[in-house]
Amino acid sequence: MLTFVIYKSILCVVVFGVSLGVAAYSTWWERKFAAFLQDRKGPSRAGPFGILQPLADGGKMFFKEEIIPNVSNKFLFVLGPSLFLLTALMTGVVIPWGKDLIIGGKAYPLQVTDINIGIIYVLGVTSVGVYGIMIGGWASNNKYSLLGAIRASSQMISYEIAMGLSIIALVITAGGTLSFREILEKQDAGISNVMYQPLGFLIFLICAFAETNRAPFDLSECETELIGGYNTEYSAFKLGAFMFAEYINMFISSAIMAGLYFGGYNFPFAHELYSAMGLQEGSVAISLIGFLVYFFKICLFISVFMWIRWTLPRFRYDQLMNLGWKVLIPLSLFNLVLTVVVEFFRGTIVF
Amino acid sequence: MGYSITQWLFGILSFLAIMFALMVVFTRNPINSVLYLVMTFFCIAGHYLLLNAQFLAVVHIVVYAGAIMVLFLFVIMLMNLNQDTEPQKTLMTKLIAGLIGGVFLAVLVGTLKGAEQLSFSQTGASQIGMVKNLGIVLFKDFLFPFEIASVLLLGALVGAIMLGKKEIK
Numbered sequence: 211m212l213t214f215v216i217y218k219s220i221l222c223v224v225v226f227g228v229s230l231g232v233a234a235y236s237t238w239w240e241r242k243f244a245a246f247l248q249d250r251k252g253p254s255r256a257g258p259f260g261i262l263q264p265l266a267d268g269g270k271m272f273f274k275e276e277i278i279p280n281v282s283n284k285f286l287f288v289l290g291p292s293l294f295l296l297t298a299l300m301t302g303v304v305i306p307w308g309k310d311l312i313i314g315g316k317a318y319p320l321q322v323t324d325i326n327i328g329i330i331y332v333l334g335v336t337s338v339g340v341y342g343i344m345i346g347g348w349a350s351n352n353k354y355s356l357l358g359a360i361r362a363s364s365q366m367i368s369y370e371i372a373m374g375l376s377i378i379a380l381v382i383t384a385g386g387t388l389s390f391r392e393i394l395e396k397q398d399a400g401i402s403n404v405m406y407q408p409l410g411f412l413i414f415l416i417c418a419f420a421e422t423n424r425a426p427f428d429l430s431e432c433e434t435e436l437i438g439g440y441n442t443e444y445s446a447f448k449l450g451a452f453m454f455a456e457y458i459n460m461f462i463s464s465a466i467m468a469g470l471y472f473g474g475y476n477f478p479f480a481h482e483l484y485s486a487m488g489l490q491e492g493s494v495a496i497s498l499i500g501f502l503v504y505f506f507k508i509c510l511f512i513s514v515f516m517w518i519r520w521t522l523p524r525f526r527y528d529q530l531m532n533l534g535w536k537v538l539i540p541l542s543l544f545n546l547v548l549t550v551v552v553e554f555f556r557g558t559i560v561f
Numbered sequence: 562m563g564y565s566i567t568q569w570l571f572g573i574l575s576f577l578a579i580m581f582a583l584m585v586v587f588t589r590n591p592i593n594s595v596l597y598l599v600m601t602f603f604c605i606a607g608h609y610l611l612l613n614a615q616f617l618a619v620v621h622i623v624v625y626a627g628a629i630m631v632l633f634l635f636v637i638m639l640m641n642l643n644q645d646t647e648p649q650k651t652l653m654t655k656l657i658a659g660l661i662g663g664v665f666l667a668v669l670v671g672t673l674k675g676a677e678q679l680s681f682s683q684t685g686a687s688q689i690g691m692v693k694n695l696g697i698v699l700f701k702d703f704l705f706p707f708e709i710a711s712v713l714l715l716g717a718l719v720g721a722i723m724l725g726k727k728e729i730k
Binding site: 286325326327330331333334337338340341344345348356359360363364367370388 | 592596599615616619620622623626627628631632634635638639691692
């Protein structure tokens with residue numbers, strides 16, 4: 211029991227640290243990527259290739275003056291960014307980061323907890339994350355912040371529906387389980403769910419952009435209309451918390467997409483490769499390779515987020531709402547019906 | 562008397578749920594009211610977890626805290642309710658409201674007192690709230706009432722949109 215608690219605590223701290231580390235280095239990669247697309251050099255002063263830039267940014271965020279507006283609701287003003295960061299960090303616990311480590315005949319799963327409703331847990335936590343933005347935007351007592359907060363929350367609620375419907379279709383294809391681990395293990399042979407659910411994946415990808423408030427759906431922080439959006443009044447690390455949480459959300463949604471649709475730690479011909487390398491099933495090396503493969507996929511998805519941000523212009527607000535309600539929801543319903551019909555004829559569903 | 566961890570958690574969660582529910586009524590600021598109501602929902606979700614019904618707990622949070630209360634908050638934030646603009650109630654209104662509320666409370670307490678006491682075995686291994694069992698119950702044993710309820714909800718939805726529309730083309 212004690213080793214169990216210690217192991218889980220270590221794993222929690224590692225997931226926490228990795229989320230923060232990836233979020234910090236995503237900011238560096240985002241600047242480098244933007245620079246590449248705009249034919250610039252990007253950060254190059256702090257360390258080789260500007261590799262220490264996130265540390266410099268973090269230090270700057272910490273040492274800036276903290277301003278809490280006089281007319282704001284002080285408690286809620288601090289609660290907003292805290293809640294947003296908290297919910298962003300909470301989703302990482304249900305994701306299986308690799309195959310079980312087997313040391314001395316005992317299995318140590320690389321997943322903090324395998325609850326049987328993992329996917330719905332993630333949806334629930336992200337839906338609570340809206341409160342961070344709403345409370346922060348309202349407590350600032352600024353019209354622009356309020357408008358930004360309302361845009362962000364209505365957008366997140368609207369896109370959650372299409373996202374949920376595309377997940378239901380995936381769950382039907384993946385054999386009727388809501389546990390992350392089981393969905394990943396079903397893709398063991400290297401055939402990813404995206405081959406059965408291409409339309410579902412596309413809908414999920416678009417919704418993930420909207421849920422994380424990233425361009426082209428970053429209307430909540432549209433400078434040309436709203437100054438800074440919901441974080442206009444924030445300064446120092448409270449602003450940093452909002453930005454950090456956005457990058458953590460990006461990391462987690464990349465992990466979810468890479469896991470649910472692209473097999474996570476599985477890859478084609480994995481078993482052939484392992485036997486060619488002479489590795490035993492369940493050895494530490496296999497877990498490590500699996501984790502690295504998963505991490506590589508996550509990094510690719512994070513790059514897609516950035517690629518789209520620096521290529522596509524921002525949507526207009528009515529276009530965003532029309533896309534969510536009149537295109538994505540009917541499309542995901544169609545995808546759901548199609549999946550049910552196909553699975554019925556394949557014989558996986560019986561009435 | 563020795564209490565188990567579950568009983569301690571039950572006690573703490575119940576206390577918090579009742580306290581937050583009272584705060585919903587007593588706090589002056591409508592935004593704080595909504596936030597306390599969200600906290601109440603979280604406490605109730607904790608009760609579901611104690612009953613080993615993770616699916617119900619998470620769906621409760623997704624639907625109530627994540628969607629319905631966000632819309633409440635949304636509307637209240639847009640209305641910008643202040644104490645200056647809010648109409649003051651007269652003493653007569655307060656008196657009548659208190660009387661009706663009291664009568665309703667008496668009816669509720671009376672009903673609960675007459676209800677038969679359910680006995681349940683507290684083993685902690687109840688499987689009724691698991692998503693699989695719940696799905697079978699909803700879509701096999703109670704399919705017809707479930708569909709009727711969803712049609713009712715759809716009707717309400719369409720009706721609300723029709724009433725909310727300014728002019729019907």
